[in-house]
Amino acid sequence: MDIYLLEAVINGLLLGGVLALLALGLNLIFGVVDVVWIAYADLVMCGMYMVYWLHVWGWPLWAACAAAVAGVAVLGLLVHLLIIAPVLRAPPINQLLATGGLLFFLQSFATLLFGTDFRNIGVRLPIIEMGDIYISFARLLAFGFALVGATVLYVFLKRTYLGVAIRAISQDREIMGLMGVDQRRVYLVTSMIGGALAGLGGCLLVLQYDVHPFLGNTFGPLIFMICVLGGLGNMIGGFIASFIISQIISIGGYYYSTEWAYVLAFTLFIVLMFIRPRGILAR
């Protein structure tokens, strides 16, 4: 087998892990709160800036990352309280506009604070050599932490009362009160978890990419496409779709160029939307 192709497959797999983590977060929020956070990738950008600045100010990387996860979790809580909660019963188009407005707000605010410079955290992680294959340690780390994050979420959803409530709420919203569940609390906790996942995604991406205010414009549509491909709100579907899309991007990038790979990915997305409009794992 072509060794460079193998390298592309491995890189695709590693990228897929981070995308899967972010898709989980967006799907979780959509499944529970029934609102699509268009600005989700911009929360990732906020997380990247948090890690970047805390690290520049001399915090050790692990502490900066922990603070960013907590910080974006709080940001997720605020997004729900200030933006989502007031439009919870509004028509979907208003909810879309509200979270879309948040996207522009976050991007402009980041521009105002930090300018449009591309900033690199400057942490140099080693490149691992396996025979003739080179794998970036940062990507491997990102993949590992993404899997750990997804596993922790899975255990939380399976084993805790709140986790069962989160899985139940999309199946019958109205009846939750009769179970003694306070919906508002479930929404808040979900928004915090979604924020924490975005924060973790930010930590993992800042090790691989430069951060700039418009980073969300690259990842946002990609994550959204993955979630729709997997079926909005379907976490397993989103997980699988992440790896499909990341492989197309990575292998396509190897044969042609990254730009063409994105064209390919979005074309496949459109075709699949005609074939399976409710997602690859539609029930």
Next chain:
Amino acid sequence: MLSLAAVSAGYGSFRALFDVSLEVEAGEAVGVIGPNGAGKTTMMRVISGLVPLVSGAMTFDGRPLAGLSAHRIVERGIAHVPENRRLFPRLTVEDNLRIGAFIAPARARIAERMAWVYDLFPRLKERREQLAGTLSGGEQQMCAIGRALMSGPKLLLMDEPSAGLAPLVVQQVFDLVRRIRAEGLTVLIVEQNVQQVLEVVDRAYLLEVGRIHLAGSAAELKDNDLIRRSYMGL
């Protein structure tokens, strides 16, 4: 135990209940009978806080209920088995039961309650790992009742437990109601199956077009001409 005094309620500008007064004493089983669209389900939803009351008063154990949100009412000790069961179809039977024990005092005693529910409904124990949506109608009704029992209620509200079930299964459901009564629970049950429900309750009310038209002991209502003619086809 539960007292409704001149309760009126509805949805938006539509009024479904007018001056409904009703009492349930501790240990009793009380039925509310009446035709489709009489407001029976609305009354249950008002009690459990899903529909706000417009006027009137509602107390449980002497404390007012009106204005509390649904999850607080569960904490007070009222559990509601909703119309059409409303299980979470893509959760397992056991997860459906677990979510019934969401409130803090119930979590503390979940193992004991789960054993109690499985003891009452051994069929649920056999099906514990199965998705609730794959259960038969009768099993789903067991699961819905079990889920309500998990919160450790003092009063159980049952909304049309026999609806949509085969005649043989209907008989089983009323047997379930008897077993729950035997466990010492107070039950308020809404039914269209008048003949059967009057066999398991102590007293009943007749609700028609949002108003209480008749009240009496089960024996009295069984002999009432209006009930016999309109609801039992005798």
